[in-house]
Amino acid sequence: MRLRLRSGALSAGCLLAEALGVALFLRGFFPLPVRSVSRGEARAEPPAEPAPPGTGIASNWTKIPPPLFRKVVIVLIDALRDDFVFGSKGKQFMPYTTQVVEKGTSYSFIAEAKPPTVTMPRIKALMTGSIPGFIDVVVNLNSPALMTDNLIWQAKAAGKRIIFYGDDTWVKLFPKHFVEYDGTTSFFVSDFTEVDDNVTRHLDRVLKREDWDLLILHYLGLDHIGHVTGPNSPLVGPKLREMDNILKKIHISLLSKEGEASLPSLLVVCGDHGMSETGSHGGSSEGEVHTPLLFISSAFEKKSGPLTQLELVQQTDLASTLAVGLGLPISRNNVGNIILPVVGSRTMREQLRFLHMNGFQLSTLLQENTPAYGKDLGYEQFKIAEKSHGNWIKLYLEGNNSEILLNLGKKVLKQYLEALRTLSSSLSKQVAQYDMYSMMVGTVIIMEVLLLLLLSVPKALSSRAEFEVPLSPPFFSLLFYLMCLMLCAIHVIVCTSAESLCYFCSMSWLTAVGVMMLISALMCGILSAVGKILENSRLPLKNAGASNSSWSEVDVLILAGTIGHVLSLGASSFIEEEHQTWYFLINTLCLALCQELCRNHFLLKECDLQLGTTVKQNFDSIGEASECRNIDVQAASDSKLGKAASSAEFVKGSDKWISLASPWIILICCRLLRSLNQTGVQWAHRPDFGHWLTSSEHKSELSVLAAVSLVMIFVLVQRRCSLVSKIAMALGLLGVYSYRAAIGNVVFPWQRDSKDISKGITEARFVYVFVLGIVFTGTKDLLKSQVISADSSVKSTGLWEVYSGLVLLSALLFRPHNLPVLVFCLLIQTVMTKYIWRPLKFDAAQITIMHYWFGQAFFYFQGNSNGIATVDVSAGFVGLESYVEIPAIFLTAFATYAGPLLWAIHLLCYLSSEVSRNSAAVGHGCFCYALMRSIPVAIYIVLVTGLRYHLFIWSVFSPKLLYEGVHVFITAAICLFFTAMDQNHFQNVQD
Amino acid sequence: MKEAELRRLLAANLLCFVSIVLTALVPALFLDGFSVLGTHLTWLCVCSVCVSVLNVTLCLILKPSPSSKRSSLSNKISRFLKCCIYFFMSCILFHAIIVLYGAPLIESVTETFLFAVLLSTFTTLQCLCLLGPNIQAWIRVFSRNGAMSIWENSLQITTMCSILGDIQATQNGSETEQMLLGFTCKLFLQ
Numbered sequence A: 001m002r003l004r005l006r007s008g009a010l011s012a013g014c015l016l017a018e019a020l021g022v023a024l025f026l027r028g029f030f031p032l033p034v035r036s037v038s039r040g041e042a043r044a045e046p047p048a049e050p051a052p053p054g055t056g057i058a059s060n061w062t063k064i065p066p067p068l069f070r071k072v073v074i075v076l077i078d079a080l081r082d083d084f085v086f087g088s089k090g091k092q093f094m095p096y097t098t099q100v101v102e103k104g105t106s107y108s109f110i111a112e113a114k115p116p117t118v119t120m121p122r123i124k125a126l127m128t129g130s131i132p133g134f135i136d137v138v139v140n141l142n143s144p145a146l147m148t149d150n151l152i153w154q155a156k157a158a159g160k161r162i163i164f165y166g167d168d169t170w171v172k173l174f175p176k177h178f179v180e181y182d183g184t185t186s187f188f189v190s191d192f193t194e195v196d197d198n199v200t201r202h203l204d205r206v207l208k209r210e211d212w213d214l215l216i217l218h219y220l221g222l223d224h225i226g227h228v229t230g231p232n233s234p235l236v237g238p239k240l241r242e243m244d245n246i247l248k249k250i251h252i253s254l255l256s257k258e259g260e261a262s263l264p265s266l267l268v269v270c271g272d273h274g275m276s277e278t279g280s281h282g283g284s285s286e287g288e289v290h291t292p293l294l295f296i297s298s299a300f301e302k303k304s305g306p307l308t309q310l311e312l313v314q315q316t317d318l319a320s321t322l323a324v325g326l327g328l329p330i331s332r333n334n335v336g337n338i339i340l341p342v343v344g345s346r347t348m349r350e351q352l353r354f355l356h357m358n359g360f361q362l363s364t365l366l367q368e369n370t371p372a373y374g375k376d377l378g379y380e381q382f383k384i385a386e387k388s389h390g391n392w393i394k395l396y397l398e399g400n401n402s403e404i405l406l407n408l409g410k411k412v413l414k415q416y417l418e419a420l421r422t423l424s425s426s427l428s429k430q431v432a433q434y435d436m437y438s439m440m441v442g443t444v445i446i447m448e449v450l451l452l453l454l455l456s457v458p459k460a461l462s463s464r465a466e467f468e469v470p471l472s473p474p475f476f477s478l479l480f481y482l483m484c485l486m487l488c489a490i491h492v493i494v495c496t497s498a499e500s501l502c503y504f505c506s507m508s509w510l511t512a513v514g515v516m517m518l519i520s521a522l523m524c525g526i527l528s529a530v531g532k533i534l535e536n537s538r539l540p541l542k543n544a545g546a547s548n549s550s551w552s553e554v555d556v557l558i559l560a561g562t563i564g565h566v567l568s569l570g571a572s573s574f575i576e577e578e579h580q581t582w583y584f585l586i587n588t589l590c591l592a593l594c595q596e597l598c599r600n601h602f603l604l605k606e607c608d609l610q611l612g613t614t615v616k617q618n619f620d621s622i623g624e625a626s627e628c629r630n631i632d633v634q635a636a637s638d639s640k641l642g643k644a645a646s647s648a649e650f651v652k653g654s655d656k657w658i659s660l661a662s663p664w665i666i667l668i669c670c671r672l673l674r675s676l677n678q679t680g681v682q683w684a685h686r687p688d689f690g691h692w693l694t695s696s697e698h699k700s701e702l703s704v705l706a707a708v709s710l711v712m713i714f715v716l717v718q719r720r721c722s723l724v725s726k727i728a729m730a731l732g733l734l735g736v737y738s739y740r741a742a743i744g745n746v747v748f749p750w751q752r753d754s755k756d757i758s759k760g761i762t763e764a765r766f767v768y769v770f771v772l773g774i775v776f777t778g779t780k781d782l783l784k785s786q787v788i789s790a791d792s793s794v795k796s797t798g799l800w801e802v803y804s805g806l807v808l809l810s811a812l813l814f815r816p817h818n819l820p821v822l823v824f825c826l827l828i829q830t831v832m833t834k835y836i837w838r839p840l841k842f843d844a845a846q847i848t849i850m851h852y853w854f855g856q857a858f859f860y861f862q863g864n865s866n867g868i869a870t871v872d873v874s875a876g877f878v879g880l881e882s883y884v885e886i887p888a889i890f891l892t893a894f895a896t897y898a899g900p901l902l903w904a905i906h907l908l909c910y911l912s913s914e915v916s917r918n919s920a921a922v923g924h925g926c927f928c929y930a931l932m933r934s935i936p937v938a939i940y941i942v943l944v945t946g947l948r949y950h951l952f953i954w955s956v957f958s959p960k961l962l963y964e965g966v967h968v969f970i971t972a973a974i975c976l977f978f979t980a981m982d983q984n985h986f987q988n989v990q991d
Numbered sequence B: 001m002k003e004a005e006l007r008r009l010l011a012a013n014l015l016c017f018v019s020i021v022l023t024a025l026v027p028a029l030f031l032d033g034f035s036v037l038g039t040h041l042t043w044l045c046v047c048s049v050c051v052s053v054l055n056v057t058l059c060l061i062l063k064p065s066p067s068s069k070r071s072s073l074s075n076k077i078s079r080f081l082k083c084c085i086y087f088f089m090s091c092i093l094f095h096a097i098i099v100l101y102g103a104p105l106i107e108s109v110t111e112t113f114l115f116a117v118l119l120s121t122f123t124t125l126q127c128l129c130l131l132g133p134n135i136q137a138w139i140r141v142f143s144r145n146g147a148m149s150i151w152e153n154s155l156q157i158t159t160m161c162s163i164l165g166d167i168q169a170t171q172n173g174s175e176t177e178q179m180l181l182g183f184t185c186k187l188f189l190q
Ligand SMILES: [Zn+2]
Pocket: A078, A079, A118, A119, A223, A272, A273
């Protein structure tokens, strides 16, 4: 019994298996942080002071120390970089703060934020003292309530009244924790003032009141300014001045109330993350991770000298410091240390007590997370410090000389600090705990798929594009069952022996067995493929040599480019600058195509003339000799080309010259696109056209550009659409412009002064209707061509309509300055199809790989990079009232991967129009596409597994892994679509 | 015959190699503060001049291409002028290609242009020496299986490699970095 499988179906199946493997691997690589017991459990009693040794006296101080501050105000300024306060900008625009920092009663530090430097994980870090896992970034969109122990929850449990104004991420993270709150959404990034006015308007009223203990203000304006105009824009100065005035107001108000109360108040100023030189954040550059941290309180000593070198602390240190300052227990997952100067004004006994509490909490966390905690250096150091602390207390209770006591106390303090630092660093390292078993299973599946695809290359690219899969020869079925059995045994052993929490073990038995059967089936497939190849190789080799010599330059380039790109994935800097690799590859491809065209147009004719033979059937041009004369004429006077030639020859001649110029046109397009969005890390700060356009003073230029681009899109897309979709397309593009005008990105020429900015929901939905309409018309055509088996023109119109619907959708989702990317995408596709691919008669595999390369390059032309920060989240909100998970994820993914997706669909359009020439074209294309995607993914996954303890694993390799993973899912969907189309055609041929 | 030619080819390539190394070292004796990285503009000039002089002399001495010696003086002059024009055009072309590959358009024009000149000396000049100003021959040599002699083969390889090496370097940033990368590639392959 044999199953016949077409190469399209094979590749789609393989990609589905691969998607499963990738999902398993990702799940293992980004484990949900397994932490200390949730806060719902009984609160652990705070540790008592260490008992003095020997005598039976126990310390009588078992309660949590009382708060040090009466009121605490936390002012969190989003994206506040350290040099905005401590640098020249701070001196210029924040005079009050600078004065307080230099001469007032304050302590200032530089707090280091751990990447990913995105707002939500940073808020979590500030409030829990822990380092949130990478997966937090992925769920950044709909931040669920924080379930772990945290400062806010502790404060609420202790009866503190908390007021919050600012970014509504907080409200989502801590629902029902605030007695009063007003959340502002960070949705409109172009809004610089209203987000902050929303916070400030409450300030006067709240500062007069006495009914709160903790006030949190989160200002978003600076972050928005950074995103839109960068850190050096003239808008930053006034914003900093505004912040300075607010700080002054709060500080003065706090000071004025101090006289009547017993305890002083504390004002904390911090940033959640900084911003890079382009104004974005998410990565790990110096500007992004360094934020200022200011403690201002009259409890501190007055500074005298000028600002010296600032001490570097961790952002996580704030949580424990504030917990102590408010008289709360330190939250369980905290990995930070108390910042000692802040509590430095207290007595030695209190300071020691604070450090002991911090150390006790850290060592408890260590005990819960590592079985071998006893051998940890930090744990040992802590035990020693605890012992000497006991001794100190003994002396203290005996009422010893204060001089000795002080010196001894300082020694214990030093011991504690040392221990805390070691404990923190070993805990921070543990954040990355990989689930190796799931990762291995995923890797095995992916590698098997890759092997299978590679082994089936000769068969898949043959003219039949078919496989014969032996379903049940006795040997393979035996092997299959044996492998299943063995894998199950391994599964049982792994899952029962290790105490590790492994995702694959926690899956249901049925699913696990299914995965194992898949692995074994793939293995059998590989073995049978190897067997067949061996069988074939025993037969005399006939045309191996001939096929070797037929490699053209383009083939060599394609192979070398693919290998080179895969190899470059091993280096972090190459991943950061991956766009350079792709730009280089497509540029070189264009040059190679140019050479190919030159040869086709000049050399072959030359040969023909010289040899005098007629090999014309190989070349599509007719009338060789006359044309050659024509060339000579043109070569002699190429400026006045074709003057002497007759009109018919002129058309042909001009066509040829356009064809020769087309690679250069494409090169110029690519150069323009490259300067539109400067991406990557190292050169991302260079000024680019996109930033120039998005700055508010160039709004009219942006409007003109957007309008021209939309018209161009219409011109390029409409030529192969039916009349109905032409009209729908035009209306849809109009809708796109009015949507952009409604949300304030572009202006209508006739209404200059209208300031009302809405969410543009009506306009966006108007466009969606047309997108759906066009896609629906296309699908209807496709179905018709399938059912009634009409001629292929119906099918290609249908495909093109689906394609144009997607173009319209991406026109809606792209930011307006990116519309030229879409135009150039369509332009290059048109030029390539007309002047390069069709005349040169490339085969399906070459065309597919070229499409893949251009798709990749357009991914970066869009302004994407391999960092999380460049994902355009705002695309997920187009036309939606509020955040709805499924559409938002779909829209964001579509907007991000629009480049590769559009090129892939265009590939399908092109190949199905080529079916007349090569009936297996679609199958070949699908197979090559799957192969091109599998190679980098498989290699990258192996690389990442090897590099999982690399320094840049979180900042560089993990985001890239996520991008690759999502790309695999998208490719699997594309291949399914391909296969569906291929099947149609197959049936048609059968009919 | 074949072996003798091979030896001559080897000698020529070795000479080229040595001259490049020397341009990096010798000027340091005469010029204050010269280094390949520090004063790359000077080095670019020195290197391209040296290599072009060497190429031309080698071409005159070795005569790898059996050119017609019967040509008259005016013929020779026109040939020479044609060569010059081709060389200049190739400089412009390389400049354009470098810009298309991502070099900045306006800033550091001198650097880009000198780099284009250097590229031309490595590629076009060699072609001119070997093949003369004959575009058809060039296209023939640079297409698959088009090389007729060992000289042309060597030409193919060096030209392709210098273009690839240098252009890859151009992409990734600073000019000095480009030089280094380009030349490691070039040296390695010669
Ligand atoms: Zn933020």
